[in-house]
Amino acid sequence: xxxxxxxxxxxxxxxxxxxxxxxxxxxxxxxxxxxxxxxxxxxxxxxxxxxxxxxxxxxxxxxxxxxxxxxxxxxxxxxxxxxxxxxxxxxxxxxxxxxxxxxxxxxxxxxxxxxxxxxxxxxxxxxxxxxxxxxxxxxxxxxxxxxxxxxxxxxxxxxxxxxxxxxxxxxxxxxxxxxxxxxxxxxxxxxxxxxxxxxxxxxxxxxxxxxxxxxxxxxxxxxxxxxxxxxxxxxxxxxxxxxxxxxxxxxxxxxxxxxxxxxx
Amino acid sequence: xxxxxxxxxxxxxxxxxxxxxxxxxxxxxxxxxxxxxxxxxxxxxxxxxxxxxxxxxxxxxxxxxxxxxxxxxxxxxxxxxxxxxxxxxxxxxxxxxxxxxxxxxxxxxxxxxxxxxxxxxxxxxxxxxxxxxxxxxxxxxxxxxxxxxxxxxxxx
Numbered sequence: 001x002x003x004x005x006x007x008x009x010x011x012x013x014x015x016x017x018x019x020x021x022x023x024x025x026x027x028x029x030x031x032x033x034x035x036x037x038x039x040x041x042x043x044x045x046x047x048x049x050x051x052x053x054x055x056x057x058x059x060x061x062x063x064x065x066x067x068x069x070x071x072x073x074x075x076x077x078x079x080x081x082x083x084x085x086x087x088x089x090x091x092x093x094x095x096x097x098x099x100x101x102x103x104x105x106x107x108x109x110x111x112x113x114x115x116x117x118x119x120x121x122x123x124x125x126x127x128x129x130x131x132x133x134x135x136x137x138x139x140x141x142x143x144x145x146x147x148x149x150x151x152x153x154x155x156x157x158x159x160x161x162x163x164x165x166x167x168x169x170x171x172x173x174x175x176x177x178x179x180x181x182x183x184x185x186x187x188x189x190x191x192x193x194x195x196x197x198x199x200x201x202x203x204x205x206x207x208x209x210x211x212x213x214x215x216x217x218x219x220x221x222x223x224x225x226x227x228x229x230x231x232x233x234x235x236x237x238x239x240x241x242x243x244x245x246x247x248x249x250x251x252x253x254x255x256x257x258x259x260x261x262x263x264x
Numbered sequence: 265x266x267x268x269x270x271x272x273x274x275x276x277x278x279x280x281x282x283x284x285x286x287x288x289x290x291x292x293x294x295x296x297x298x299x300x301x302x303x304x305x306x307x308x309x310x311x312x313x314x315x316x317x318x319x320x321x322x323x324x325x326x327x328x329x330x331x332x333x334x335x336x337x338x339x340x341x342x343x344x345x346x347x348x349x350x351x352x353x354x355x356x357x358x359x360x361x362x363x364x365x366x367x368x369x370x371x372x373x374x375x376x377x378x379x380x381x382x383x384x385x386x387x388x389x390x391x392x393x394x395x396x397x398x399x400x401x402x403x404x405x406x407x408x409x410x411x412x413x414x415x416x417x418x419x420x
Contacts, residue, residue: 043272046272047272084275084318085275085277086317090277150276150277150278150281150291150296151291151296153278154277154278154279154281154282154291155278155281155290155291163293163294164293164294165291165292165293165294165296216295216296222272226272226273229272230273240319240337241335241337241350241352242319242337242338242339242350243337243338243339243348243349243350243360243362244348244350245341245348246339246341246344246346246348246362248341248344248346248362248364249344250343250344251343251344251345252344252345252346252364252401253344253345253347253363253364253365253366254345254365254366254367254368261277261278261279261282262282263282263283
């Protein structure tokens with residue numbers, strides 16, 4: 001199952017061009033959704049206003065080279081490894097979900113645009129990566145959903161309570177789950193069920209990519225922007241009005257370690 | 265001075281929700297970020313401000329001392345065990361404060377007063393509270409204000 005390109009098998013019944021068109025429509029949905037999100041919430045405008053405010057409060061000027069170095073450090077430390085989540089379970093779950101999703105989407109695109117005909121010979125590692133990406137997404141996503149979600153962990157709500165903020169994570173893990181089930185039934189030649197889960201996979205993708213305006217999908221664009229702005233503000237001395245770091249010796253106070261927010 | 269959350273800094277970890285004694289820090293249903301749902305019920309204890317790992321929570325100052333353009337921000341250093349506050353007034357004037365963290369881990373170090381020595385008459389009449397000034401990590405004792413420095417119009 002995991003070494004077979006499911007889109008190549010699918011091309012026996014669905015033309016490649018239809019699959020490629022579907023992917024293009026999904027990309028357009030994300031772009032339009034993000035654009036509406038930007039216009040409605042005015043968050044990009046807020047970012048620029050905040051950056052201008054920080055510039056006025058800057059205590060030193062930063063050169064282009066220094067700014068580039070700050071941005072590169074932010075990308076390496078905060079964006080690629082999500083260090084703001086600390087060193088706990090949330091970070092591991094987030095990294096699993098994030099890299100799983102990226103691998104899953106990229107390999108989907110490669111298989112659909114390059115190897116989605118019956119005659120094409122897909123390199124074995126691509127379907128392997130596709131399945132691995134989907135499994136990573138499911139592990140990270142369900143771990144987050146059932147145990148680490150702040151609504152469950154800190155607010156003590158049951159795992160089955162649904163809110164609008166769940167639209168992104170739920171549609172993401174469900175689409176990865178349906179993809180894996182579809183691939184399984186397709187490899188087992190179960191004709192009715194493989195079609196059913198293919199349709200469900202397609203529909204969950206429509207919800208995921210079409211729901212950008214209502215879901216937290218766009219956080220993957222905004223969060224890196226906010227992290228870069230925060231670190232640039234530290235570099236130019238404005239520090240978003242935060243106090244200067246303490247020069248006291250270590251263990252001046254008790255300095256308790258933060259505990260898991262689960263004391264209800 | 266009730267608290268509020270910078271949505272761009274918050275990562276929805278839930279520390280503020282957990283620690284709020286007034287139970288008014290909640291998670292927003294749309295953004296899954298923390299929000300003070302009832303600022304006028306805020307006890308102004310600043311537990312959430314100090315507990316936030318991302319410096320995402322600030323205090324909104326009262327208009328009489330900190331009108332528009334002010335900021336009240338806090339930085340917590342866990343290695344040094346300090347809490348630093350920076351109060352910025354609208355006219356650009358700044359005040360900085362730094363104190364050691366005295367918060368104990370949950371459920372531990374509850375003082376067993378019955379096992380302590382009976383305080384002397386001098387201790388009872390002292391203005392120091394239990395474990396002061398040693399517990400505050402101040403060798404020189406608590407700071408005092410001379411009476412001459414009191415504001416005009418305030419009488420004791």
